[in-house]
Amino acid sequence: MxxxxxxxxxxxxxxxxxxxxxxxxxxxxxxxxxNPKFITTVGIDFREKRVVYNNTGPNGxxxxxxxxxxxxxxxxxQERFRSxxxxxxxxxxxxxxxxxxTSQQSFLNVRNWMSQLQANAYCENPDIVLIGNKADLxxxxxxxxxxxxxxxxxxxxxxxxxxxxxxQNVEKTVDMLxxxxxKRMEQxxxxxxxxxxxxxxxxxxxxxxKPEEKKCAC
Amino acid sequence: xxxxxxSLSFLMELERDxxxxxxxxxxxxxxxxxxxIRKLKMQLHQLRWKGVKNVNESQERxxxxxxxxxxxxxxxxxxxxxxxxRVCSGCRIYLNIYIWKCTVCYAHREVKIKTGDWFFEExxxxxxxxxxxxxxxxxxxxxxxxxxxxxxxxxxxxxFAEAASEGNSMDLSKSKGFTKSVENLFFSxxxxxxxxxxxxxxxxxxxxxxxxxxxxxxxxxxxxxxxxDTAIDIANRITNAPNLLNLIKKTKGTEExxxxxxxxxxxxxxxxxxxxxxxxxxGSICSINSTCTEADNYDKTNVTGEIxxxxxxxxxxxxxxxxxxxxxxxxxxxxxxxxxxxxxxxxLLPDKSPQSKLKTAVKKNTVxxxxxxxxxxxxHCSQLVTRMLQISVWHSGTLKRKVFLGEVLIPFxxxxxxxxxxxxxxxxxxKTKVIIAPQxxxxxx
Ligand SMILES: Nc1nc2c(ncn2[C@@H]2O[C@H](COP(=O)(O)OP(=O)(O)O)[C@@H](O)[C@H]2O)c(=O)[nH]1
Ligand SMILES: [Mg+2]
Ligand SMILES: [Zn+2]
Ligand SMILES: [Zn+2]
Numbered sequence: 001m002x003x004x005x006x007x008x009x010x011x012x013x014x015x016x017x018x019x020x021x022x023x024x025x026x027x028x029x030x031x032x033x034x035n036p037k038f039i040t041t042v043g044i045d046f047r048e049k050r051v052v053y054n055n056t057g058p059n060g061x062x063x064x065x066x067x068x069x070x071x072x073x074x075x076x077x078q079e080r081f082r083s084x085x086x087x088x089x090x091x092x093x094x095x096x097x098x099x100x101x102t103s104q105q106s107f108l109n110v111r112n113w114m115s116q117l118q119a120n121a122y123c124e125n126p127d128i129v130l131i132g133n134k135a136d137l138x139x140x141x142x143x144x145x146x147x148x149x150x151x152x153x154x155x156x157x158x159x160x161x162x163x164x165x166x167x168q169n170v171e172k173t174v175d176m177l178x179x180x181x182x183k184r185m186e187q188x189x190x191x192x193x194x195x196x197x198x199x200x201x202x203x204x205x206x207x208x209x210k211p212e213e214k215k216c217a218c
Numbered sequence: 219x220x221x222x223x224x225s226l227s228f229l230m231e232l233e234r235d236x237x238x239x240x241x242x243x244x245x246x247x248x249x250x251x252x253x254x255i256r257k258l259k260m261q262l263h264q265l266r267w268k269g270v271k272n273v274n275e276s277q278e279r280x281x282x283x284x285x286x287x288x289x290x291x292x293x294x295x296x297x298x299x300x301x302x303x304r305v306c307s308g309c310r311i312y313l314n315i316y317i318w319k320c321t322v323c324y325a326h327r328e329v330k331i332k333t334g335d336w337f338f339e340e341x342x343x344x345x346x347x348x349x350x351x352x353x354x355x356x357x358x359x360x361x362x363x364x365x366x367x368x369x370x371x372x373x374x375x376x377x378f379a380e381a382a383s384e385g386n387s388m389d390l391s392k393s394k395g396f397t398k399s400v401e402n403l404f405f406s407x408x409x410x411x412x413x414x415x416x417x418x419x420x421x422x423x424x425x426x427x428x429x430x431x432x433x434x435x436x437x438x439x440x441x442x443x444x445x446x447d448t449a450i451d452i453a454n455r456i457t458n459a460p461n462l463l464n465l466i467k468k469t470k471g472t473e474e475x476x477x478x479x480x481x482x483x484x485x486x487x488x489x490x491x492x493x494x495x496x497x498x499x500x501g502s503i504c505s506i507n508s509t510c511t512e513a514d515n516y517d518k519t520n521v522t523g524e525i526x527x528x529x530x531x532x533x534x535x536x537x538x539x540x541x542x543x544x545x546x547x548x549x550x551x552x553x554x555x556x557x558x559x560x561x562x563x564x565x566l567l568p569d570k571s572p573q574s575k576l577k578t579a580v581k582k583n584t585v586x587x588x589x590x591x592x593x594x595x596x597x598h599c600s601q602l603v604t605r606m607l608q609i610s611v612w613h614s615g616t617l618k619r620k621v622f623l624g625e626v627l628i629p630f631x632x633x634x635x636x637x638x639x640x641x642x643x644x645x646x647x648x649k650t651k652v653i654i655a656p657q658x659x660x661x662x663x
Contacts, residue, residue: 004254007332009247042236046244071247084237087354090345093337122341188336189327190313 006050006069010181012174013092015085015117017109018077020100021133024164026072029174034165041076043084048072053178068178089120094127094177099148101132101161102140107148114155127180128157129173136163238362239604242568244355246606246629255333262329266322283309283321298323521624521650523547523585525562525611528643529628531599538595538602540564540609542578543643548585551613551621559614560587560623566595567606567627580614602630611648624648 014022023045027035030049049070055063073092075085089095097113099106110130118124130152132143145161152159158176162169279288281295282303288295295304300323310318319327330336338350526543542562551558561580576595581587597605610625626646 004250004257006254009251009254009334042233043240044237045240048247069247071244087358090341091353091355093334122337123344185331185336188340189330 005067007066008053008068009071010068010094010178011071011073011092012094012096012177013073013075013089014096014098015075015089015113016077016098016131017100017103017106020077020098020103020106021164022077022096022098023074025096025098025131025133025162025170026074028164028167028170030072032167034167036165041074043076043081044088045074046071047074051178053182055182070174070178086116086120089117090122092121092126094181095121095129096131096173096177097128097157098131098133099143101134101143102137104142107132107143107151110151127177127184128155129177129180130155130157130159131173132159132161133164135161135168136165238359241355241359244353245359246627248353248356258329258333262325265325279304281306281309300326520549521648522549523624523648524645525609525624525626525648526643526645527609529607531602533599536596536598538566538597538607539592540576540594540607541592541643542589542609544586544588544590545611545648546586548587548611548623548648550585551615551623557583557613557615558585558623559583560585560611561614562589562591563610563612564593565608565610566597567608569605605630609646622651625651 014026016022018040023039023041024035026047027033030047049072051068051070053066053068055066073088075081075088095117097110097117099110101107114128117126117128130148132145132148134140148161149159158180160169160173160176162173164170279290279295280286281288282298282301283305286306286308288304288306293306295306296310297304298310298318298320300319303320303322305320309321311321311324312318341347342350523546525545528541528543530539530541531537532539545560545562548558548560550556551560559580559582562578564576566574574595576593578589578591578593581589606627606629608625608627611623613621613623615621626648628646
């Protein structure tokens with residue numbers, strides 16, 4: 001797993017209250033099994049997975065496929081690890097913000113996690129998906145879908161209801177996040193290259209004789 | 219009462235070990251990534267260089283990318299917005315129906331995405347980190363190593379004072395780069411742990427730094443607890459250290475004394491800053507980060523060739539057996555003299571202590587040595603998953619000079635010892651030592 005034969009290294013990070021199912025979710029995603037044992041995450045951990053990503057080309061034409069190496073960081077929700085875990089936020093390119101559908105409290109804390117993210121993630125508005133987990137426990141549900149959707153809309157992020165136990169929506173959720181990140185990568189480079197071009201054009205007017213000396217060719 | 223406190227402090231120590239283990243695994247991922255990025259940037263560099271050469275060579279109007287001559291009326295070419303070079307229509311790649319880039323600018327864009335540069339650039343706008351590419355994991359490990367060093371500075375010079383001070387000065391010069399917050403963070407983490415085990419006894423703080431095992435050996439831990447510890451004590455343990463890690467026993471007993479002098483030179487050089495536990499344990503990372511003399515050695519020779527070996531695990535005797543068959547097409551250890559006296563050395567990482575080191579015999583004057591030797595580690599299979607076998611090939615020169623000829627890393631994390639295909643002989647391409655130095659990554663231009 002540790003060879004460099006991939007096109008992208010994408011680092012995702014799961015966060016949310018302790019016990020909402022982050023570890024189980026990631027385990028489900030990477031190994032496709034439900035591990036019902038409750039093993040408290042000590043501070044931080046990560047799992048890895050290689051996936052193939054299909055990029056849709058311009059105009060939605062079928063694009064290239066890429067090998068993506070996913071590093072999925074798991075964090076402990078407990079307060080005493082907070083300073084350790086939040087330090088890892090800034091290395092992640094996308095976030096799985098999770099609460100437990102059977103715990104109103106974990107849902108209320110989503111706001112706090114959002115502000116932690118805004119403070120510690122690599123930018124002010126990183127790619128995030130909101131996840132209501134344990135959807136299989138419908139008889140114990142404390143958070144309804146409308147509530148959660150409204151909150152997600154408020155933040156402008158997608159919302160999924162998942163179950164690490166049955167696997168419902170687990171892959172779909174990660175795929176969605178991956179999609180958002182891949183789009184952002186393109187936007188980021190094209191945005192900066194456009195501004196480079198603008199600068200280039202401006203200086204080009206001042207000094208039009210030496211086009212060879214522009215940045216690109218150094 | 220005592221038992222309760224014991225278990226609590228035990229837990230904290232395990233926690234610290236657990237976190238360090240995660241950080242160590244992360245370094246493996248990071249290492250592969252750095253390797254990949256370096257290759258990508260190299261490719262781009264070559265592509266770009268080709269273009270530049272063409273422009274300089276020809277005075278006439280021609281495509282900057284493929285050098286096809288361009289007309290003044292027909293087939294005029296067009297100027298790429300990215301680099302302002304004139305290129306023919308064949309050297310344009312369209313992002314959509316309106317926007318195109320020349321092949322080099324397109325490759326530049328690809329590299330920027332694939333290396334994650336887009337991310338690091340975004341992040342640099344928000345945080346002013348010391349190293350643009352540095353990860354929290356790497357920072358934590360480095361400051362942990364530094365802290366272990368500072369807090370266990372020997373009161374009197376131990377026999378290997380030279381090595382120790384070398385490690386110190388190096389760390390100090392590097393320390394400027396670390397952000398205060400991360401240092402504080404790890405400090406709070408460690409003091410937090412110390413505080414909890416403080417009631418236990420008064421050697422807690424040093425013990426925190428001195429634990430060298432993987433936390434499974436309660437027996438040994440207890441014994442350690444009762445020892446008073448000073449740096450000298452550690453020093454002794456490292457140089458003699460027969461009982462330090464009885465987890466791993468050398469089954470090949472003879473060579474230990476045979477090369478005691480070379481050990482001084484080679485290992486202390488290599489692990490000049492791995493004297494203390496955290497460093498010894500994660501010594502490989504530390505040396506990866508450092509710019510110590512040994513690292514320079516890695517650059518001098520190029521790495522070629524392959525090594526053929528088989529790895530087996532004997533469940534009955536709990537031994538890991540590595541049968542080193544041969545190497546082919548090695549680089550010369552001394553290129554000018556066309557000299558090569560190769561031997562193979564293994565470590566069961568993260569343990570970089572002498573106990574973890576095994577070696578084959580030295581073969582004289584050959585770049586295709588045949589060894590047919592089996593190196594054995596006594597280790598329980600449950601511990602093996604956290605280990606990684608480092609197999610390096612060295613040239614043994616005159617005056618005990620060692621030259622690095624290449625290495626192979628084999629993690630056991632997902633190794634299936636029931637799989638027969640893995641147990642038979644396999645050829646592995648020798649790799650260069652990857653030196654992680656995120657701050658030094660060539661800047662994208
Ligand atoms: N029924 C059900 N239980 C779950 C689900 N996800 C996690 N759990 C259980 O919830 C508990 C806490 O999960 P864990 O992954 O350790 O939570 P973490 O603290 O967020 O990492 C464990 O006992 C899991 O088995 C789920 O989707 N459905
Ligand atoms: Mg967990
Ligand atoms: Zn051309
Ligand atoms: Zn161009």
